[in-house]
Amino acid sequence: MISVKNLTKEYKKIKAVDNISLTAKPGEITILLGPNGAGKSTTIKSIAGLLKFEGEITICEFPNKTIDAKRIFGYIPETPALYELLTPWEHAEFIAKAYKLNNDWKDKIKVIFERLEIYDKKDKYVRELSKGMTQKLSIALALLTDPKAVLFDEPLVGLDPKAINEVLSIFEELKASGKSVFVSTHIIDTINDVWDRAYIMNKGKIICEVTKDQLEGGDLKKMFFELTEGAEA
Numbered sequence: 001m002i003s004v005k006n007l008t009k010e011y012k013k014i015k016a017v018d019n020i021s022l023t024a025k026p027g028e029i030t031i032l033l034g035p036n037g038a039g040k041s042t043t044i045k046s047i048a049g050l051l052k053f054e055g056e057i058t059i060c061e062f063p064n065k066t067i068d069a070k071r072i073f074g075y076i077p078e079t080p081a082l083y084e085l086l087t088p089w090e091h092a093e094f095i096a097k098a099y100k101l102n103n104d105w106k107d108k109i110k111v112i113f114e115r116l117e118i119y120d121k122k123d124k125y126v127r128e129l130s131k132g133m134t135q136k137l138s139i140a141l142a143l144l145t146d147p148k149a150v151l152f153d154e155p156l157v158g159l160d161p162k163a164i165n166e167v168l169s170i171f172e173e174l175k176a177s178g179k180s181v182f183v184s185t186h187i188i189d190t191i192n193d194v195w196d197r198a199y200i201m202n203k204g205k206i207i208c209e210v211t212k213d214q215l216e217g218g219d220l221k222k223m224f225f226e227l228t229e230g231a232e233a
């Protein structure tokens with residue numbers, strides 16, 4: 001479970017996020033939508049422990065900046081944070097050591113790399129990989145530690161259609177195994193079949209929380225445009 005209570009973040013004089021609360025529950029895919037500048041990335045970076053903020057953020061009850069929270073938490077940033085002069089395999093090795101994973105990590109990462117079609121690139125330097133490949137690597141590495149809560153910031157941008165399908169089925173598998181999946185995205189059409197709970201942000205505030213059941217087959221995109229007055233999705 002990811003729980004955000006009364007989060008406020010100001011950058012100098014700009015209130016990027018203004019007293020928002022939200023929850024990403026276990027076994028659900030929760031999405032965060034909003035036009036450019038709404039405050040999505042600021043929210044995600046606050047949850048990931050990268051920013052100072054006011055309010056309370058917990059991951060499975062642990063304050064988000066604690067080691068206990070970090071151990072059970074996966075974060076896929078909008079721009080992958082990787083080492084250019086390490087290979088994908090060396091990244092996995094580094095994570096396995098840092099998290100003290102069992103020896104089966106090699107089998108596990110092989111399966112994930114194969115699934116995302118980056119196994120054949122496992123010994124290349126990251127700086128030699130394409131943007132989409134680094135995005136897929138970033139996702140694969142976040143899954144290696146079997147996190148209970150996973151935070152994806154714009155995960156579908158830059159991926160080809162096959163990779164998008166793989167990532168969507170990964171979301172569904174994480175959900176089926178009781179993980180909390182929280183996804184910030186612009187791409188409503190693509191995510192439309194898989195989400196369970198949506199938060200719509202605008203100008204730093206959450207202006208709507210809706211579950212798929214509440215929408216009763218209604219159109220989330222239409223709702224988004226009505227609420228954000230035609231801002232671009």
Ligand SMILES: Nc1ncnc2c1ncn2[C@@H]1O[C@H](COP(=O)(O)OP(=O)(O)OP(=O)(O)O)[C@@H](O)[C@H]1O
Nearest residue numbers: 011014015016034035036037038039040041042043
């Ligand atoms: N480091 C920063 N310093 C100052 N202002 C910032 C900083 N980062 C973001 N902002 C401002 O905070 C507000 C929210 O930005 P944020 O990046 O969280 O929005 P977003 O919803 O992720 O937008 P986008 O969809 O364009 O990525 C914007 O007004 C932005 O200009």
